[in-house]
Every structure is written in structure tokens, then in C-alpha cells.
Amino acid sequence: MKAVCFEAPFRVAIVEMPPPAPGPQDVLIRVEAAGICGTDLSLYAGEHDPRYPLVPGHEFSGVVVDVGKDVTGFRPGDRVAADPNLYCDRCHYCQRDRQNHCEAWEAIGVTRAGAFAEYVIAPQQSVYSIGSLSFAAGAFIEPLACVVYGQQRARIRLGDSVLIIGAGPIGLLHLQLAKRAGASRVVVVDLKPERLRIAEQLGADAIVVSGQEEPLADALFGISPYGFDLVIEATGVPEVVQEALSYVSKGGKLLVFGVSPNESEIRVKPYEIFRRDLEIIGAFALRKSFAAARDLLQAGAVDINPLIGATVNLEEFPAALDLIRSGRAPMKIQVDPQSRCAPLKQQVPGV
Ligand SMILES: [Zn+2]
Numbered sequence: 223m224k225a226v227c228f229e230a231p232f233r234v235a236i237v238e239m240p241p242p243a244p245g246p247q248d249v250l251i252r253v254e255a256a257g258i259c260g261t262d263l264s265l266y267a268g269e270h271d272p273r274y275p276l277v278p279g280h281e282f283s284g285v286v287v288d289v290g291k292d293v294t295g296f297r298p299g300d301r302v303a304a305d306p307n308l309y310c311d312r313c314h315y316c317q318r319d320r321q322n323h324c325e326a327w328e329a330i331g332v333t334r335a336g337a338f339a340e341y342v343i344a345p346q347q348s349v350y351s352i353g354s355l356s357f358a359a360g361a362f363i364e365p366l367a368c369v370v371y372g373q374q375r376a377r378i379r380l381g382d383s384v385l386i387i388g389a390g391p392i393g394l395l396h397l398q399l400a401k402r403a404g405a406s407r408v409v410v411v412d413l414k415p416e417r418l419r420i421a422e423q424l425g426a427d428a429i430v431v432s433g434q435e436e437p438l439a440d441a442l443f444g445i446s447p448y449g450f451d452l453v454i455e456a457t458g459v460p461e462v463v464q465e466a467l468s469y470v471s472k473g474g475k476l477l478v479f480g481v482s483p484n485e486s487e488i489r490v491k492p493y494e495i496f497r498r499d500l501e502i503i504g505a506f507a508l509r510k511s512f513a514a515a516r517d518l519l520q521a522g523a524v525d526i527n528p529l530i531g532a533t534v535n536l537e538e539f540p541a542a543l544d545l546i547r548s549g550r551a552p553m554k555i556q557v558d559p560q561s562r563c564a565p566l567k568q569q570v571p572g573v
């Protein structure tokens with residue numbers, strides 16, 4: 223089969239390899255859609271301790287083509303997606319229901335072969351039926367499950383004001399869930415007006431273009447004089463994370479959702495956290511939220527169509543990677559390993 227392979231930092235190749243054979247508990251899936259995300263860029267750059275050579279790809283859906291002898295819940299032909307996070311259910315953290323911190327944590331497309339390939343293996347306990355959901359939507363279950371987990375941690379209350387910084391695919395998923403969760407007003411900030419137009423289509427109550435002449439603080443406090451009950455930081459830019467705290471109202475919360483460079487630092491005044499009753503919340507990956515995300519997509523509660531910028535075949539993966547790294551990618555790029563998509567340059571003008 224054909225697969226994308228990260229061979230060393232900043233070295234990507236399209237390779238031919240034998241399709242994986244399922245073990246007794248495994249499901250072999252023909253990949254129909256797989257999303258490229260920031261984690262893939264980090265693995266490409268050598269961050270997150272990748273074990274090269276690595277076939278990346280952890281956001282995917284497809285069709286079951288073979289199952290191991292002990293698999294009972296699935297059979298060939300089933301439409302499925304898989305939670306890439308694999309945990310032991312026995313360690314210190316798993317025993318305390320914090321499986322995303324499992325000491326034996328593995329992830330499909332991070333520590334073992336992933337879905338930027340014609341076929342991928344997943345243990346049956348991580349496989350979920352997607353029914354008639356489109357494969358493109360199926361490949362959005364994983365990022366949405368991370369967003370569901372983040373919002374479960376952030377506990378939006380009816381009537382809360384919410385600020386989302388960053389209108390990429392993740393910010394726009396947060397927007398849709400915050401509206402569902404009962405926020406009275408959701409304001410979205412981004413540098414790119416075209417992304418904010420999509421935020422408006424998806425129900426943002428106000429949008430603010432940052433990097434303009436008017437300071438961002440003036441624009442935001444103009445809209446919400448007391449700040450926001452919840453600020454969701456979805457850029458991962460350290461300076462933005464630091465600034466985000468100033469937009470949290472007294473007694474409010476900051477959800478640090480964007481992934482910052484591992485060694486970056488921000489300045490925070492402890493007195494301010496004390497005096498203003500601030501809560502700073504992290505949310506790593508997902509925890510038992512895959513089914514909830516699948517259900518939300520099946521119910522039509524979240525629209526992913528405006529979040530897909532392009533779909534590429536495996537050969538064009540390196541070109542898509544370049545596009546994302548240069549900041550010119552139109553939203554989420556998905557890979558179709560079965561090559562049913564138009565050339566990238568027809569989808570993204572100027573590539
Ligand atoms: Zn991801």
C-alpha cells in the first residue's frame with residue numbers, strides 16, 4: 223500500500239509498504255478521509271518525541287476490510303472512525319479516570335502507524351461506528367472530541383459570555399459548541415477577515431479582526447465591558463495566551479486550548495489570579511468524548527463543511543504540508559488516500 227512517511231525531522235516521503243495485518247483484537251480499516259492538524263506539523267518538525275519512521279494521521283474514518291479473530295463488534299463493510307488515543311486502563315491515571323494521561327499512552331499516527339495511508343490498524347476498543355455520517359465528517363470526530371473535552375472542562379453555564387481567539391477549524395468548532403452549550407454571546411477574534419466571515423455564518427454574535435489600528439482590548443471591552451466569563455485561546459501563540467487572560471472577567475475562566483511551543487513561557491501575575499478569582503484550565507487531547515462528538519455530528523449539531531479548505535491525495539501530502547506551514551492553507555486540509563479529489567492547485571488558487 224501507499225503511505226506518507228516521516229523519516230526524520232523535516233523529511234517526508236511517499237512510500238510503498240505491505241498493508242498491515244490485524245492482530246486478534248484489531249480492525250483493519252481502508253482509510254477514506256484523514257485530516258491534517260497541528261500535531262502532524264509538530265511531528266514533522268521533530269517535536270512530541272516522534273519515533274521515526276512514522277506514518278502520521280490520527281483524525282480519520284474509513285471502511286472495515288478485515289478483523290482479527292477475537293473481534294466481535296465489527297465486520298467488513300462497516301463505516302467507522304477510531305479514537306487514536308490508546309490507554310491501558312490499569313495505571314495510576316487510568317484508575318482515576320484520567321485516561322488521557324495514561325502512563326502507557328499510545329496514539330495511532332503519533333506513536334504507531336497512522337492514517338495517511340491506504341490502510342490503518344485500530345484495536346477494536348477504540349473503533350466507533352459512524353453509520354451514514356460522511357467520511358469527511360467522520361474524520362472530524364477526533365478534533366471535535368478534543369473540543370468537547372475542552373468545553374466539558376470549561377463548564378459553560380447558561381448565559382455566559384464567551385470569547386474565542388482564533389477562527390481556525392478548532393476555534394470554529396468551539397464556536398458551534400459554545401452556542402449549543404448556552405452561551406449568551408460568542409465573540410470570535412482572528413487576524414484573517416475571511417475566517418471571521420465563516421465564524422459569522424456559523425453563528426458568531428460578533429467578530430473582531432485583530433492586528434488593526436484599534437487596539438484589540440478597546441474593541442473587545444467595547445463589546446463586553448466586564449470582559450468574558452470564558453475565554454477560549456485557540457491559537458497557541460504564547461503572547462496571545464498571555465493577553466487572553468486580560469479579557470477574562472472577574473470570576474471567569476481561561477481555557478488554554480491552542481498548543482504552544484513546548485518551551486515557551488508567558489508572564490502572569492499571581493496576585494491577579496487571586497484578586498480576580500481567575501481559573502486557568504488546560505485540556506490535553508480527549509477523554510471519553512469520542513462518542514459524544516460522533517453523536518453531535520450525526521445529529522447535525524455541528525457543521526464541518528465550511529471548515530474543509532481542500533482535499534488532497536497521498537502524493538500531494540507534502541505540498542499540503544508546505545501550504546499549512548506557510549500559513550496559506552484554507553482551513554482544514556483532508557487527505558483522501560483513495561485519490562478521488564481534484565489536484566490541489568485547482569482547489570487552492572495560487573499554489
Ligand atoms: Zn489532530
Ligand SMILES: [Zn+2]
Pocket residue numbers: 309310311312313314315316317321323324325326327
Ligand atoms: Zn493507563
